[in-house]
Amino acid sequence: MQSCMKQKFTLTQQDALLGFGLILPSLLVILGISLQPILSTLYLSVFESSRGINAEQTFVGLGNYTSLLSDPVFWVTIGRTLYFTLVSVGLELVLGLAIAQLIHSHPPGWQFLRTSLIIPWAVPTIVNGTMWRWIYNADYGALNGLFLQLGLIDKYIPWLTKPDVAMNLVIVADIWHSVPFIALILQAALATLPVDLEEAAAVDGANALQRFFLIRLPLLRPAILVALVIRTVEAFRVFDIIYVITNGGPAFGTVTISYLTYLETFSFGNVGRGAALSFLISIFTLIMAFVYIRILYRPEDSQ
């Protein structure tokens, strides 16, 4: 070991050199298309340019941020975005956990169910949105057709004309797409859990509910947390599905924070304000990312 010291030192240097060489192309790409743009966005956000993306700019400092933070529309939009995020992610977690449990208890057909879950997960978001928009259609939609035949309604209802109903229906479409993701992750996690703990608890007289909440759920905590954080970040910046199903309507009633940013920047031409908004979204997301990495990446067990 001792005699190798000198050579080992050069090997370490070689490793470092090779390491930099291997990582350099990726680093350049990331610097060019992620870091530089996000800094430019920050820069743009301290200017006012209200006549489109290539227009003249006046320096306003934190003006865009202060005007946003004192604008009731901003807070209403934040509230709406939080509603979407909490309700959809909350329901997705409960349903995902239930389906994972169902698969894990291996009833007849569980393999078919697991395979089936992949389909909604793989259907592109835009297709998902278009499909549900057609299902919700006021005059010819399948939801109206089905509900009428089941006797739940006595005439066709224009579902997407009330903001709160529209928002909840967007959530249903989001659930269809995302529950499978959570269910697949959780059923994989369930499959790796030790069975002896629960068996021991059963012998000690714990009932099924106690075993679930006191043993299984705590053991699933890491997987649940990860699924939650991924979905929360995604849901908070929801855009595609709203664009397709409601277009932000009715009466801007389903405009979320990403959609507001899109409108400000590309419809109203308030580039500075849009940049400030998008930077606020980034900050929130990066805070989430930080939490995420702290949860996910633990160097001590990576070796």
Add this chain to the structure above:
Amino acid sequence: MKKRLRTLLLAIWIIPVLLFIYLPVAWLVISSISTRAELLSTPIHWIPQHPTFQNYLNIFAPGQGTSEVAKTFRITLWNSLVVASSVTLIALTLGSLASYALIRLRFPFRQSMLIGILGTRMIPEISLVIPLYLFATRFGLFNSPLILIITYLSFALPFAIWLMAAFFNTIPVELEDAARIDGCNRLETLFRIIMPISAPGLVSTGLFVFLTAWDEFFFALILTSTVSAKTVPVAIAEFTGRYVVDVGGMMTGGVLAAIPPVVLSLIFQRYIVSGLTAGAVKG
């Protein structure tokens, strides 16, 4: 006996879940093969009396009366395929090399670089799009597949690095040590030993990146406007625009857009589940 009854009761719960999964998909497919008259009929025709593949013909063999969106849909399918495959190839090549370095080699700032790269995965597209839009117009890349390939790498590359890092972590170091003792240098070890046994990781990472790129909507919406670069999601969203909504065409576009990711995911099912676990569950 009690146990059998319990599993039977559980099996009943599978039915509503399957209905929730398959009913919307079934309606998507049925709508794509229904005539316009049947789609717009009340009460609703669940099973089309005159199923037709006219909508599919409109896209693959456009005639006189077909709408502009349907006519150009085939080209957008091709655009999506080119963009998603290129992004997958680039992200996989650059990403696997970088993540190998980040996981196995010791060098300064390794840890902070890993965390930084993982952090960029979290930057929302909307925070990047204005500068990228300005960049695209300045260099004449607006409306070209190239700008989509470049911008998609902003999420695809960190994603690939992240997934591959999780995978490399599962390969025992002893394997490499053995190869090094046998006289292979680092690069030889990487290409002769590590890459071949990483095939499952590469497949699942490639699949995830491809699906994400195929799914992407926002950059394509902002950065493309004509058929020369437009991707499938943008084309589908456009069916709803204009004055007349061509529902049948829209649903057909949806079916065609969903086929590649759904078929790929079903074929590589095993990799999807293990990839979700590696990327998400593994600590």
